[in-house]
Amino acid sequence: MRLHVVNHPLVSHKLTVLRDQDTDSPTFRRLTDELVTLLAYEATREVRVAPLDIITPVGPTTGVYLAQPKPMVVPILRAGLGMLDGMMRLLPTAEVGFLGMVRNEETLAASTYAERLPEDLSGRQCYVLDPMLATGGTLAAAIRFLTDRGADDITAICLLAAPEGVANLEKDLEDLDVPVAVVTAALDEKLNDKGYIVPGLGDAGDRLYGVAH
Ligand SMILES: O=P(O)(O)OC[C@H]1O[C@H](OP(=O)(O)OP(=O)(O)O)[C@H](O)[C@@H]1O
Ligand SMILES: O=c1cc[nH]c(=O)[nH]1
Numbered sequence: 001m002r003l004h005v006v007n008h009p010l011v012s013h014k015l016t017v018l019r020d021q022d023t024d025s026p027t028f029r030r031l032t033d034e035l036v037t038l039l040a041y042e043a044t045r046e047v048r049v050a051p052l053d054i055i056t057p058v059g060p061t062t063g064v065y066l067a068q069p070k071p072m073v074v075p076i077l078r079a080g081l082g083m084l085d086g087m088m089r090l091l092p093t094a095e096v097g098f099l100g101m102v103r104n105e106e107t108l109a110a111s112t113y114a115e116r117l118p119e120d121l122s123g124r125q126c127y128v129l130d131p132m133l134a135t136g137g138t139l140a141a142a143i144r145f146l147t148d149r150g151a152d153d154i155t156a157i158c159l160l161a162a163p164e165g166v167a168n169l170e171k172d173l174e175d176l177d178v179p180v181a182v183v184t185a186a187l188d189e190k191l192n193d194k195g196y197i198v199p200g201l202g203d204a205g206d207r208l209y210g211v212a213h
């Protein structure tokens with residue numbers, strides 16, 4: 001598994017405001033959107049392209065165009081939905097599939113409550129959107145779901161990752177014969193005893209959309 005921490009002063013600036021407990025929901029949503037577009041630029045470095053012949057006003061040339069099949073973008077509900085627009089700004093012709101997943105806050109185990117994706121993802125590059133990689137349970141299950149359907153290249157975009165979650169994910173996916181990359185704005189210090197990322201930003205879903213229950 002490849003981990004890429006995007007090191008850029010604008011990313012760090014926006015992330016600092018995002019983490020601040022006094023940042024309100026509208027600002028949190030806007031910063032999430034902006035950060036994802038910056039992360040997506042790095043995350044799509046390996047997006048597949050094919051040659052394309054075109055004619056400019058001056059003459060013929062060969063450029064590149066996004067290859068078929070189109071990339072699949074998969075936001076993990078609920079919090080990943082806050083990352084979708086920022087991603088689609090960069091990949092407007094991508095297809096979008098949805099996974100609804102929730103972590104049990106007692107056991108920290110992830111479960112899937114909704115799914116809307118093609119049955120066959122053979123040969124597809126997938127971009128998974130989830131702001132928080134905490135224990136890694138949610139992302140591991142999501143990646144497994146996609147590779148079980150045939151996805152052959154996975155890149156996850158996260159705002160924050162915990163070292164414990166990255167290690168768990170690496171171990172969980174050891175047997176996987178598919179390239180997996182994680183692109184994140186920061187690798188934080190640790191998880192606390194409730195499985196929250198420290199210093200983190202709190203509950204991403206609640207900060208985007210309000211308290212769930
Ligand atoms: O790495 P993990 O330990 O699995 O935790 C990370 C998951 O927890 C959060 O989702 P949550 O269960 O709070 O659902 P929500 O997005 O609906 O708030 C977050 O958005 C991730 O999906
Ligand atoms: O810190 C964390 C951990 C899991 N989910 C969140 O939203 N935040």
Ligand SMILES: [Mg+2]
Binds near residue numbers: 079203204205206
């Ligand atoms: Mg949540």
